[in-house]
Amino acid sequence: MGPVLKKSYLNYPKLKGSLEKKVTHDDLNTMKESYEKMPLYISIMASLGFYFLIFIGLINHIIFTPKVATEKNRKGYPPLYNTFDSIFLRYVFRRVKDCFNRVVCGVPGAEIDIIDRVTHDSCWSFEHLETKSTFLNLGSYNYLGFAQNEGPCAENTKEIIKEYGWAISSSRQELGTNNLHLELEQLTAEFLGVEDAIVFGMGFATNALNLPAIINSECLVLSDEYNHASVILGIRLSGATSVVYKHNDIKHLEELVRQNIVSGQPKTQKPWEKIFIVTEGIFSMEGSITNLPGIIAIKKKYKIYLYVDEAHSVGALGPKGRGVFDYYNCNPKDVDILMGTFSKSFGSAGGYIAGSKVLIDYLRVNSHASCYATSMAPPVAQIVITSMSMIMGKKHGEEGRKRIIQLASNVKYFRRKLKALGCVVYGNDDSPVIPMLVYMIAKVGATVREFNKFNIATVGVGFPATPLLEGRIRFCMSAALSKEQLDEVLEVTEKVMNKLGLCYSRKPKSNEEILYENPY
């Protein structure tokens, strides 16, 4: 996904005054974030590989146009797709298609059952077999291990299905509010330590349908370059001017803020009605944690509003699992708009927005989602109520706290071990999203296949979800995994790395012994 509107402000005269001295929280964060630069020869090889595939695809496409590429009954119409898209899809993506869309037939917990499949026509189509394999699951977003079909979460949900049904079929503003929604909203607000919250049926829609209600076309949005597609869509729908700052780069952010405050709105030069910073808690492709203290300092200094998307961080970060502000020990009220989803840590679906009473009351009336979209399904709401109460320690004693500790210990151990193996690992040392760089698109496929051979489920990500030359393998840590299981994964990783040549890191290896310990 490209940024909504890339505006170059490089031509503006540089402002006087050194920015470096003013930002102080910056140093704290960079120490824990690692981004090794890509060696030149690898970038050359990776781009060669990609363009070669496209070139072969183009020739293939011209000479042997496949059957699927022709449309029935639409002769003489302008083509529906542009050529690059279809060639990428058919000749680049198809080659790694067997690594994606694996069919799951059980709970996506610590282990996951996957239906075996074969292809007889080089990945154009797949045949699903009767058999299934059980994989160790490092692919699902199941940070706190609430993806379960037994235990209190599942039991409560089944009762709610009998009592409330499974759908409401009306929007919140019509007749679609039930008491589970109200209970969940109060609980979410209490969990996050803010005044009020509102919940929606889908996380993606929470961003896409609420940002336009909050931001209008007279506003300026400073958006991180790696923000999620739903955030970008929301900003686009709001009609605001969007300026993209370098990923997690506080200095660049402050520079852009100052430049844009001076220049005002592009055509009229009027001052901005409001300025927003939109960022995520944990970036799902980079594994980095946003520099919240730094951003809050800027926000306060220039009186800017702050929107933080905690899709991956809520539940997964902080000693109380409350998200990125908990991790940095910031005041949740310093973030104006807290957004998050229930589909990751809480093992459910949907999203929330939390903040001041004024904000939430405004959204209850003006949010596109509360007016037009179906309200949250009762069982989906119930599991969040149960799992959130557990995290808060309200129910089932220490269980929630145990899971938070287990996740944090797993993350710390696995990340350090992985680095010690000599591969390039992006992101923050405390982030449960763990991307391991393999750069080339062909290696993404090969690595995922190798892991699958050892019955380990991991996710391979390449262009267009990442920059063209930064294909990666992503491990998603979970509290459901034990140390023994992690050791098994690490052992396999070492084998795979040696086989495929993934030891890209040029950092000196430390000989320090890595222990499995509780960071809190």
Place this chain on the structure above:
Amino acid sequence: MENYVIDGKTAHYITINGQSCINFATHNYFNFISDKSIENNVIDAVNKYGIGSCGPRAFYGTFDIHIELEEKIAKFMEMEEAVIYSYGFSTVTSAIQAYVKSKDIVYVDEEVNFAIQKGLQASKAELVYFKHNCPEDLERLILEKNSTKRTRNRRAFLIVEGIYMNTGNICNLPKFIDIRIKHKIRIFIDETVSFGVLGDKGRGITEHFNIPKDEVDLIIGSLETSLSSVGGFCVGSTFVVEHQRLSGLGYCFSASLPPLLSAAAIKALDQIEKHPEMLVTLRERSISLHRSICNSQLTKHFILESDATSPLKHLYLIDKSLSLTEQQQILNKIVDYCISKGVAITTAAYLSNREYKIPTPSIRLLNSIKTTDGEIDFLINTLLQAVSVSSSKIQIL
């Protein structure tokens, strides 16, 4: 409207703020929410899969039950392929955005629902709105546009709804198809309301008018209306639909549909397949409701413009001298009165300042197969009482 909180199932009878009401407010056409066999299927799904899917479709979020639902929908519609999304609203916006790009031109009905409007806004294409359900106006606009600047290679799209969410009218599809063929325009139909309602087997508007499947490029539907689940789907030829698996934003970048909701939709679709007589009952009940309203005293206070066979009907106030805000206030009072007397109805919720065409306030009635003649009479009488109560209040004010 006051803040109404529902307790328990949104079935034929619902409990609102402690008061039991007949449900004319939510999409509950076949009353599937009270169906025990569907409930068992949903619970079985929880036993097998848990609740959340914990990942987008590409990354271990595709469950066998999703594939089953997709295949079932494609087979039901007699088309090649279907994709499912986890939310009805995002289905519509994502599907449109996947195909319509900024250089394209889109002809679109002025009364289309908000999700279509948002999808089009995100695509940044040139939009041409034609009069509601009026093929002549569309043709006029196409000719006008073609004479000025349509170049040969510019993609053109036509977007209509099967049954319009905002008016309850059935689309005049055969004429639109003729125009589409004549001018080489692609057509997308939003069947959010009409899927599972129109046609002998419930296949929607194409079956209703007996239109060949390949005349329609894409059908966008919802699992949230007739199937009483959550989510949406797109169905059409593989050539068209497959594209969304990499380009549909709501498909790629969102956690997939919770398996239990997929299970509910599969079983509900089964019921429609097994009992096509339900469709006849629903139409018969809808016509009955329509006639009863038209033959009652309500016609002195309301206009009913929706199609007789549609289970979704809009009641507008007859007094057009009132401002839109005043109309909304009166309707809200009527709704409050009816709910207090045991009839659950609702005004259609709009964000008026964000809609393309400011919608006239209305009460949106949704019918179900369970509605009896006695209940229809009760609805009409309660509405009449509500009108007299709220209009006297207005006069005092």
